[in-house]
Amino acid sequence: MTRDDRRSILLEGETTALPDFLMARMGSGTTYFALAVIRHLERLGTHVVNNAHAIEAVKDKLYSQQLLAASNLPVPKTMLVKFPMSAALVEKQLSFPVVVKTLSGSQGAGVYLCENRANFEDVMQLIEATNANANVILQEFITDSYGRDLRVIVVGGRPIACMQRKANDGTFKANFSRGGSVEPYPITPVIAWLASEAARVVNLDVAGVDLLFDGNAFRICEINSSPGFEGMEKAHPEMNMAEEIFRYIRVRLGFWEEALAQA
Numbered sequence: 001m002t003r004d005d006r007r008s009i010l011l012e013g014e015t016t017a018l019p020d021f022l023m024a025r026m027g028s029g030t031t032y033f034a035l036a037v038i039r040h041l042e043r044l045g046t047h048v049v050n051n052a053h054a055i056e057a058v059k060d061k062l063y064s065q066q067l068l069a070a071s072n073l074p075v076p077k078t079m080l081v082k083f084p085m086s087a088a089l090v091e092k093q094l095s096f097p098v099v100v101k102t103l104s105g106s107q108g109a110g111v112y113l114c115e116n117r118a119n120f121e122d123v124m125q126l127i128e129a130t131n132a133n134a135n136v137i138l139q140e141f142i143t144d145s146y147g148r149d150l151r152v153i154v155v156g157g158r159p160i161a162c163m164q165r166k167a168n169d170g171t172f173k174a175n176f177s178r179g180g181s182v183e184p185y186p187i188t189p190v191i192a193w194l195a196s197e198a199a200r201v202v203n204l205d206v207a208g209v210d211l212l213f214d215g216n217a218f219r220i221c222e223i224n225s226s227p228g229f230e231g232m233e234k235a236h237p238e239m240n241m242a243e244e245i246f247r248y249i250r251v252r253l254g255f256w257e258e259a260l261a262q263a
């Protein structure tokens, strides 16, 4: 990382030419080191999809909810835990059942549904005893969405595919990676608008936006910077996600005639 040469980087000790573009696929697992590398290449002028700032913003589920709420987009009511946590306050603000989430996580692993106050107090005690500095958020449970949600893929501001995900094991979590089933779902104007706005607000070029069903409307559950391809291609066998993203990258690199001719 010197100023000697702005067209190359040191990779495992070897001077290596800068790549034409960088697509980071680490999602919520993006470490400080990875963010620093992405930022560095960004500053050297490499095209990045997605940019480091956007990846960092959506890695933090509270921060991304704050950005969405500040733009008046519909999100579930969310609180940050400070121990000791008053169950009465949670009951008043969010009511039970309530969703407990780790600040950062994916594939449903850090997400738990507390059915009632006693259950909530037990879980809070367990977390506090394990790590009183743990960053945990509490979220209003969107009942209509129990065990099902929508995943929308947005590429370059455009929602390109939508699927409904359904849990198969009776749980409230609809993640495909947890064994959920998938089916194509139409991109209605409301879904298109919510998904593209969500991606725009956090400044992601490629985004997987999760929408919760709420009556005839939706709430934005979370936004992913590195959405999986497998579930979406299962729901839409005609679709090649990697090709869609690559076409967008080619447009960004200036090869738009060639890229759009294949669209």
Ligand SMILES: Nc1ncnc2c1ncn2[C@@H]1O[C@H](COP(=O)(O)OP(=O)(O)O)[C@@H](O)[C@H]1O
Binding pocket: 076, 099, 101, 105, 106, 107, 108, 109, 110, 111, 139, 140, 141, 142, 143, 145, 146, 147, 148, 149, 172, 173, 174, 175, 210, 212, 221, 222
């Ligand atoms: N507030 C909520 N109300 C209802 N269901 C929820 C809520 N939050 C999450 N879920 C369900 O749990 C799943 C996982 O939650 P999510 O926040 O997307 O975590 P992850 O990053 O692990 O995918 C969602 O896809 C959805 O099915």
Ligand SMILES: [Mg+2]
Binding pocket: 107, 108, 175, 210, 222
């Ligand atoms: Mg999710």
